[in-house]
Amino acid sequence: MFNYYLRLALLSIRRNPILSGLMVAAIALGIGASMTTITVNYLMSSNPIPQKSEQLYYVQVDSWDPNNPAEEPNEPPDQLTWTDANNLYAAQKAERQVIMATTAAVVEPPSQDAKPFNAYIRLTTNEFFPMFDVPFLYGGHWQASADKGREQVVVLSRKSNDKIFGGENSVGRSLRLAGRQFTVVGVLESWYPAPKFYDVGTGAFDEPEDLYIPFLLKEELQLPNGGNTNCWKTPEEDSFAGFLRSECIHYQMWVELPNEQDKQAYLAFLNNYANEQKALGRFSRPLNNRLSDVMQWMENRQVVTDDARVMLWLSLMFLVVCLLNTVGLLLAKFSGKSAEIGLRRAIGASRQALFYQHLVETACIGLTGGIAGLALAYLGLLGIGSLYGSFADNLTSLDINMVLLALLLSLISSIAAGLYPTWRACSIAPASQLKSQ
Amino acid sequence: MLNMQNVTKIFRTDLVETRALSDFNLHVKEGEFVTVTGPSGSGKTTFLNIAGLLESFDDGVYDLDGQNVRHLNDTQRSRLRNEKIGFIFQSFNLIPDLDLFDNVDVPLRYRGFNSSERKRRIERCLELVGLANRMKHLPAQLSGGQQQRVAIARALAGEPRFLLADEPTGNLDSKMAHSVMQLLKDINDEGTTIVMVTHDPSLAREAKRNIFVKDGKVSDVTHITASTPEQVASISASGACHV
Numbered sequence: 001m002f003n004y005y006l007r008l009a010l011l012s013i014r015r016n017p018i019l020s021g022l023m024v025a026a027i028a029l030g031i032g033a034s035m036t037t038i039t040v041n042y043l044m045s046s047n048p049i050p051q052k053s054e055q056l057y058y059v060q061v062d063s064w065d066p067n068n069p070a071e072e073p074n075e076p077p078d079q080l081t082w083t084d085a086n087n088l089y090a091a092q093k094a095e096r097q098v099i100m101a102t103t104a105a106v107v108e109p110p111s112q113d114a115k116p117f118n119a120y121i122r123l124t125t126n127e128f129f130p131m132f133d134v135p136f137l138y139g140g141h142w143q144a145s146a147d148k149g150r151e152q153v154v155v156l157s158r159k160s161n162d163k164i165f166g167g168e169n170s171v172g173r174s175l176r177l178a179g180r181q182f183t184v185v186g187v188l189e190s191w192y193p194a195p196k197f198y199d200v201g202t203g204a205f206d207e208p209e210d211l212y213i214p215f216l217l218k219e220e221l222q223l224p225n226g227g228n229t230n231c232w233k234t235p236e237e238d239s240f241a242g243f244l245r246s247e248c249i250h251y252q253m254w255v256e257l258p259n260e261q262d263k264q265a266y267l268a269f270l271n272n273y274a275n276e277q278k279a280l281g282r283f284s285r286p287l288n289n290r291l292s293d294v295m296q297w298m299e300n301r302q303v304v305t306d307d308a309r310v311m312l313w314l315s316l317m318f319l320v321v322c323l324l325n326t327v328g329l330l331l332a333k334f335s336g337k338s339a340e341i342g343l344r345r346a347i348g349a350s351r352q353a354l355f356y357q358h359l360v361e362t363a364c365i366g367l368t369g370g371i372a373g374l375a376l377a378y379l380g381l382l383g384i385g386s387l388y389g390s391f392a393d394n395l396t397s398l399d400i401n402m403v404l405l406a407l408l409l410s411l412i413s414s415i416a417a418g419l420y421p422t423w424r425a426c427s428i429a430p431a432s433q434l435k436s437q
Numbered sequence: 438m439l440n441m442q443n444v445t446k447i448f449r450t451d452l453v454e455t456r457a458l459s460d461f462n463l464h465v466k467e468g469e470f471v472t473v474t475g476p477s478g479s480g481k482t483t484f485l486n487i488a489g490l491l492e493s494f495d496d497g498v499y500d501l502d503g504q505n506v507r508h509l510n511d512t513q514r515s516r517l518r519n520e521k522i523g524f525i526f527q528s529f530n531l532i533p534d535l536d537l538f539d540n541v542d543v544p545l546r547y548r549g550f551n552s553s554e555r556k557r558r559i560e561r562c563l564e565l566v567g568l569a570n571r572m573k574h575l576p577a578q579l580s581g582g583q584q585q586r587v588a589i590a591r592a593l594a595g596e597p598r599f600l601l602a603d604e605p606t607g608n609l610d611s612k613m614a615h616s617v618m619q620l621l622k623d624i625n626d627e628g629t630t631i632v633m634v635t636h637d638p639s640l641a642r643e644a645k646r647n648i649f650v651k652d653g654k655v656s657d658v659t660h661i662t663a664s665t666p667e668q669v670a671s672i673s674a675s676g677a678c679h680v
Binding site (some may be wrong): 015342430431 | 562
């Protein structure tokens with residue numbers, strides 16, 4: 001009977017093209033608006049590294065002002081000082097650990113034709129790549145010895161490699177960076193974690209950096225700070241070295257801890273470290289050290305902004321309004337079919353059979369609305385992309401999950417909207433309709 | 438076949454209570470052709486709706502083909518309507534979007550026949566009413582008389598034992614009315630029981646029995662003498678839609 005109901009549904013839709021078109025438009029608008037915001041929220045809140053997000057922890061130690069917390073009500077600072085980053089990294093207490101920061105420098109490509117350009121750079125340690133499962137196109141990451149030896153090696157993003165070396169395998173080749181000669185040891189495959197969980201402070205949905213170089217080159221080359229820097233007291237010395245020794249926070253640290261036992265052991269290590277620092281006259285605040293896994297850290301940093309949440313609720317309310325309109329239109333449509341319904345009842349259709357028939361019709365309208373809604377959502381996402389620029393590039397794509405969700409949402413919504421009109425249509429007394437046709 | 442004893446039907450609103458049928462008694466035997474006449478508002482259509490299980494009643498007993506229908510649920514009543522009753526209406530009640538084939542197909546779909554069985558029955562019934570060559574026409578492309586013939590084909594397709602007709606010739610001119618009436622008589626002669634509501638005394642006289650309804654009660658029953666030999670010959674020659 002399903003095929004028969006489907007055929008009747010298509011006939012009925014064709015019979016009232018304007019009414020049917022209005023219903024499809026109402027559902028499409030609701031689905032389009034809600035899917036646009038749902039997609040943005042979904043991408044904002046998605047797990048960027050699901051295979052190990054519960055083993056990766058962001059490290060916070062409370063090195064802040066004795067009299068004020070870094071953030072209310074009693075949050076430790078969201079980054080580390082140079083001293084703490086280096087001390088904690090040197091201890092090597094986790095399965096893997098990485099410290100990092102951002103900077104910028106001029107890159108001079110080897111080709112005479114290519115112009116120098118300013119590149120965004122991630123200063124980091126060698127385990128950044130295996131720890132965050134960063135894929136390589138050519139070569140690989142540098143070794144721990146390169147970190148210690150402050151070797152001038154570089155890993156390029158695929159985009160940078162395309163720009164500097166025309167996409168060739170550039171491993172072993174040289175380029176000038178910040179006035180020094182660097183050797184390429186690896187080129188990344190396209191890699192766009194969204195959110196950019198390892199450093200949300202520099203834009204949770206920005207593209208990853210162009211180049212990656214050993215962390216200690218920050219000191220060696222006196223590279224400038226990129227991203228956020230916060231200080232609770234003014235550096236005592238007015239020099240680059242003085243800034244590094246200051247209580248200013250600018251560096252991030254992640255550790256990989258495979259299980260809960262490792263996590264507890266590392267937290268104990270952090271507390272011991274804080275107590276040692278207290279003995280040295282630092283860390284005046286009560287112990288307040290944190291380890292947050294990836295999703296906890298995204299939540300803590302409010303990667304999904306309040307604006308996005310409000311927009312989501314508003315769009316869902318808009319969907320409800322559209323569905324209420326659809327209910328009205330369905331009531332009008334089905335009331336126009338009461339003579340046919342009366343006839344079908346008279347010649348043997350049960351209420352249940354008619355209910356299914358009309359639900360199939362409603363579902364057809366809903367699915368058509370859903371497909372049109374997907375097109376509107378795509379346009380909506382393009383609109384957001386053009387409005388917010390590169391910030392929104394990673395938030396404005398419809399994946400298969402979103403497409404399926406849109407179709408499911410439109411199906412459920414339309415069936416929900418169709419329940420009352422269908423029930424009413426099937427409840428008419430057939431006798432009252434047969435004389436009046 | 439149809440047995441109503443003291444059937445009462447009351448329509449109620451907040452202010453008014455109307456007795457449409459009051460202690461209505463009627464027994465229709467298998468194979469009978471009964472016409473129901475009476476003034477407007479006398480309860481003819483209410484009787485027909487109750488007989489066709491389209492309306493419930495307040496009191497009394499109604500047995501259809503030996504089955505007490507009083508406490509049947511919606512699904513059971515629908516099945517009984519589909520299997521045992523055929524309806525013919527004054528305004529034909531064809532579905533305008535469906536061609537003749539699909540209009541006749543409607544009750545068969547709910548019966549659950551497979552497609553080849555449905556096709557066989559539809560073609561046979563449309564052939565009987567003389568419209569086999571117009572299966573793919575839409576109702577709007579036919580005259581009133583032809584539309585009523587399609588409605589009769591639809592009513593017969595499920596091989597009902599009982600045909601209910603509510604002024605089936607009311608919207609037709611006299612020539613077409615006569616043709617439709619002849620068709621119904623042919624069908625009756627093949628054994629299908631027919632109860633027909635009509636305003637037309639001349640049509641009422643063509644049945645085997647006429648009951649006169651007044652104030653919701655059967656007030657008079659007239660047994661009509663057998664048809665003329667010519668009529669009998671005509672009936673035997675045509676045959677009904679038994680498939």
